[in-house]
Amino acid sequence: MLRLCTLLAVGGLLLAALPCRADDQDVIDYRTHVMKTMGEQLDAIGMILENKAPPDNFATHMKVLAVTATQAKKAFEPKVVGGNSKPEVWANWADFSKRLDELAANTAELATAAQHESVTAIGGKMRSALKCKSCHDTYRMPLK
Amino acid sequence: MLRLCTLLAVGGLLLAALPCRADDQDVIDYRTHVMKTMGEQLDAIGMILENKAPPDNFATHMKVLAVTATQAKKAFEPKVVGGNSKPEVWANWADFSKRLDELAANTAELATAAQHESVTAIGGKMRSALKCKSCHDTYRMPLK
Numbered sequence: 371m372l373r374l375c376t377l378l379a380v381g382g383l384l385l386a387a388l389p390c391r392a393d394d395q396d397v398i399d400y401r402t403h404v405m406k407t408m409g410e411q412l413d414a415i416g417m418i419l420e421n422k423a424p425p426d427n428f429a430t431h432m433k434v435l436a437v438t439a440t441q442a443k444k445a446f447e448p449k450v451v452g453g454n455s456k457p458e459v460w461a462n463w464a465d466f467s468k469r470l471d472e473l474a475a476n477t478a479e480l481a482t483a484a485q486h487e488s489v490t491a492i493g494g495k496m497r498s499a500l501k502c503k504s505c506h507d508t509y510r511m512p513l514k
Numbered sequence: 515m516l517r518l519c520t521l522l523a524v525g526g527l528l529l530a531a532l533p534c535r536a537d538d539q540d541v542i543d544y545r546t547h548v549m550k551t552m553g554e555q556l557d558a559i560g561m562i563l564e565n566k567a568p569p570d571n572f573a574t575h576m577k578v579l580a581v582t583a584t585q586a587k588k589a590f591e592p593k594v595v596g597g598n599s600k601p602e603v604w605a606n607w608a609d610f611s612k613r614l615d616e617l618a619a620n621t622a623e624l625a626t627a628a629q630h631e632s633v634t635a636i637g638g639k640m641r642s643a644l645k646c647k648s649c650h651d652t653y654r655m656p657l658k
Contacts, residue, residue, distance in 0.1 A: 390568045392561075400567040403558040406553050407578065413587075414547040417536075423544040425533045427585040434551065434581050441558075441578075442570040 398453040401445035405454075407438045412446045412502075432484040432492065436477035443470045454511045462509075469505050476500065542597035545589035549598075551582045555557060556646075561636045573628040574605065580625035583618040598655045604654075613649050620644065 378448040392400070411434045417423035418431070447466075449460040460468050484492045525541070536544070553580045561567035590611075593604040603610050620643040628636045 390565050392566050392568075396561060396566040400558060400561050403554045403561070404571075407558075409552040410547045410551040410554065411582075414544060414551075417540060417544050417547070421534050422536050422538075422540040424588060427548075430581050430585055434578050434585075437578050437581070438555075441574055444568060444570045462597050481528045 375401075392448070394450045394452065397448045397450040398455075401442070401455070402453055404438060404441045404445045408435060408442075411435045413439070417497075418489060425489045428489050428492070429481070429484040432477070432481040436474070436481035439470070439474040439477045442473070443467060446470070454513070456509050456511055459509050466509055469501065473500070473505075517529070535594040536592070538594045538596065541592045541594040542599075542601055545586070547640060548585045548589045552586075555579045555582070559640075562633060569633045570638070572633050573625070576621070576625040580618070580621035580657070583614070583621045585616070587614045593656060598657070600653050602657055603653050610649075610653055611647070617644070617649075 379401050411431050414423060415431045417427050418482070446455070446459060451457045451460070455496070480492055480495060480499055483495065555575050557578070558567065559572070559575045562572050589601070590603060595604070597603045602622050624636055624639060624643055629637065
């Protein structure tokens with residue numbers, strides 16, 4: 371964040387309409403930003419479910435989760451092994467990609483429901499709707 | 515994220531309708547999750563502006579930024595000095611809170627514009643619409 375803020379502040383940002391020239395580390399960094407966004411919002415949601423944070427933002431956390439889930443497929447499309455991703459992401463792209471589609475669809479449903487249902491009700495639905503652990507076990511390198 | 519995923523997976527999440535019982539560290543953790551979400555999405559936006567990531571998700575990154583900005587005020591309301599926040603956040607709450615309102619309003623405008631304007635156009639508007647550096651200089655502890 372600091373980096374973009376500094377660029378904006380000094381007015382030095384190059385806003386050229388050039389084709390994307392991402393190197394491998396850029397590809398890894400970009401998808402990491404997307405996954406970390408979901409992680410931060412899931413942590414916030416978890417705190418609300420455990421009564422460790424006020425419930426006021428619950429519906430917007432679900433909304434952010436749902437919108438961010440739609441970013442993941444484009445972020446993982448380039449076949450660049452590295453970061454926390456196992457090679458299986460691209461070896462089994464049809465399955466991985468289908469799981470991302472399901473994640474986007476399921477979080478969208480949860481976000482809509484969260485606009486009028488209780489935190490408790492949505493928390494209960496998350497258990498069957500989100501398969502993070504199963505997907506991470508298959509496609510993410512074990513965290514150190 | 516792992517923590518919530520594990521809780522969901524083992525079905526051990528307590529979904530009691532209890533009042534929020536956040537201790538000081540919870541308060542700090544919660545607002546940190548909100549600010550880090552914005553940081554991750556701003557980094558992704560910065561990569562697109564520098565042509566280091568594809569522009570496909572640009573409008574949704576702006577949307578996530580805007581929705582997350584609305585979460586910040588509730589997260590900072592409890593007066594708990596610590597984390598990266600200077601005591602000035604609460605000593606000058608009227609100013610800090612006004613800045614958060616402006617952040618929410620300005621990111622909402624950018625997100626709407628991003629639905630039909632180019633990445634380049636929105637990048638140019640961000641420079642005047644977002645005051646992250648000024649606010650961080652005043653209210654955030656220097657990062658180590």
